[in-house]
Amino acid sequence: MDLDFKTIVGETVAELLSGYRNFTNVLSSEVIEVASSRVVRSSVIGDEGLIIVQLEFKCRQSYGDEESKITVLYFLKEATNVCVGKLKIKDQLPCPLAELLDTYIIPWPNSARRYALPYSNYVKLIPVSTLPGISSIxxxxxxxxxxxxxxxxxxxxxxxxxxxxxxxxxxxxxxxxxxxxAKCSKGAEFQKIFVSEIWTVMQMEHFNSGSRLSFLPMELVEVIYRHVEQYWKSxxxxxxxxxxxxxxxxxxxxxxxxxxxxxxxxxxxxxxxxxxxxxxxxxxxxxxxxxxxxxxxxxxxxxxxxxxxxxxxxxxxxxxxxxxxxxxxxxxxxxxxxxxxxxxxxxxxxxxxxxxxxxxxxxxxxxxxxxxxxxxxxxxxxxxxxxxxxxxxxxxxxxxxxxxxxxxxxxxxxxxxxxxxxxxxxxxxxxxxxxxxxxxxxxxxxxxxxxxxxxxxxxxxxxxxxxxxxxxxxxxxxxxxxxxxxxxxxxx
Known part of the structure; x- marks a missing residue:
């Protein structure tokens, strides 16, 4: 299904400027990459029928003339082209989108959004950690x-x-x-099911004012996550x-x-x-x-x-x-x-x-x-x-x-x-x-x-x-x- 990038960018720009604070102007916008449903299905997200569009914006903030670059991951249902969520990330992605989906733990869409996009928190991406040293049979x-x-x-x-x-x-x-x-069989698709759920819940709780995790800085929340991860790796x-x-x-x-x-x-x-x-x-x-x-x-x-x-x-x-x-x-x-x-x-x-x-x-x-x-x-x-x-x-x-x-x-x-x-x-x-x-x-x-x-x-x-x-x-x-x-x- 063809994507209407003009509408996608326009909708996101309008939402970024809809608040009375944070951003006063979007100086530039660009569609960087699109991840097909096949790529998403075999990635960290692991969901079927989703397409992800990577958008980059250069915005002027409300206070002062400081400019900032943000990335928005725009999630759509493949069958309907309806947006099901957005994630806001500070600066550029650390790697191309296809690689990011394969090597980083990404929260589910809207996990850090309790409000409109201008007021939502920047999500934290952390690399997937695999256990080293597993040899072939x-x-x-x-x-x-x-x-x-x-x-x-x-x-x-x-x-x-x-x-x-x-x-x-x-x-x-x-x-x-x-x-x-040894390589994975071509005849059987390898489903990468990562621990996105754990990291998603921890971010949601961090942004939930009624949760004890909301009192902790994001850096400490990440440390807690790493301890949970290490517990399973042990x-x-x-x-x-x-x-x-x-x-x-x-x-x-x-x-x-x-x-x-x-x-x-x-x-x-x-x-x-x-x-x-x-x-x-x-x-x-x-x-x-x-x-x-x-x-x-x-x-x-x-x-x-x-x-x-x-x-x-x-x-x-x-x-x-x-x-x-x-x-x-x-x-x-x-x-x-x-x-x-x-x-x-x-x-x-x-x-x-x-x-x-x-x-x-x-x-x-x-x-x-x-x-x-x-x-x-x-x-x-x-x-x-x-x-x-x-x-x-x-x-x-x-x-x-x-x-x-x-x-x-x-x-x-x-x-x-x-x-x-x-x-x-x-x-x-x-x-x-x-x-x-x-x-x-x-x-x-x-x-x-x-x-x-x-x-x-x-x-x-x-x-x-x-x-x-x-x-x-x-x-x-x-x-x-x-x-x-x-x-x-x-x-x-």
Missing amino acids: HRREAAFARNFEHELRERLIFIWGSKLSEKDLNSIKPPIQVKEK SIETRGVFASVVAQVPFPKPKGINVNMMPIVLGDLDSIPKDMRQYLPLLAVCPLNREEFDKIGYLTIHESTVKEDGKSQRREGLHTETPGKIQIPYASDCSLPSDVKGSWRVQSDVPSSVRWGRGVHDGNLGATYEYIGGIYMASNVADSCRIWNCKVNHPEEFVGHLGDIENMRSFLGQGETLAAGEVVWITDCTPHESLPLKKGTKRQYFRLVTSDVTVWYEDHSTPNPLGIKPSEGVKIVSGNKFAKPHSASASR
Whole structure:
């Protein structure tokens, strides 16, 4: 839609001169740059259907002959060309508008405006702070690749007690060593969701005479914001290996299987139903630590077709596998003995820190031991999963409901997407997300969670038809895990 710049400039000039103070004359005006809705959508603002016009004015102030330069960001709805807000910034922008939208935290339109533009406060722009040092996903070393086939054959025979055909063996490859820095997939647009909301609210409160923040200078408000930001940044650990590609495996033909967290005995092929044993190649490339042998692990296989454009097959949003801390109502804890009696009463809704495979990588332990616990996963669709090679510290404190860490996205950068068939090991605190796909995409997803699991959600997990149960120490919880606390119900 064509923009009427004459009207936009004229309206803004009229508003600047509408007050009885501040500005008596607009000496010059200029349209500097226009940010399209596509640029705005992928920026700090993150809103759809918005266009931003950058205007610069040279004005004469009411008191004295002093001239001042101001910038006005003019926000319009793309569909209607109707103005939805303006932001007033002192002097020129620190960089071109497109770069500003990508590298600065910008308050929402009108966050600093309680009055007309001449009386509104200048907004404060502060640079986006990203967490340095997140490296590309680790890949098993070239030295390991030379012994890849030998190790795979041994793992099949001595762990899983089985063999594969030469054709299947030859189709399994060691990780591809990527030298270039990982880039975001072209097929999945990366949405930059920053902490504009926090800074917007703090500016609004600073300009609200009824708020305690209004008593503080803007410089101190910014210091408070930086402390809030630093609090969240301290939750991310980047030194180490928290995501590692271990192999690349072709997926079997789909059969419509959909099992989630089904208990199996790690290393025992007989504990896996026969209609799922075609996934043995994916199980075999998982370099399980010897401490995991004969323990209970949890298998997920999800074969389905995406029914809507822009929807992911699995859970959307940035998250970790561990939900951090949950509250288990006493009535929903199916792990307690049914014959427990007494005059005392168990306190309900006690917070419990949750493990979901944990995971530690130590390259000094050798190929057989370097992956301790953790989670292995893969899919047959390239660029359908994004992973960050870092972990969330103290998940019981920083992780939201069911592992949600969307509020940390701004500190993590772009992450890296997986190729089709890449089997990746992660910790249960490693950030990752399932990405939107086109309608009709046929996706197969594989996940193996190792033994160190705290909770097994009965209503969301698949019982093993062969009778394999979760380990004795695992709490079996009934009810809807997506429901808010206090709403889960007992099954027995």
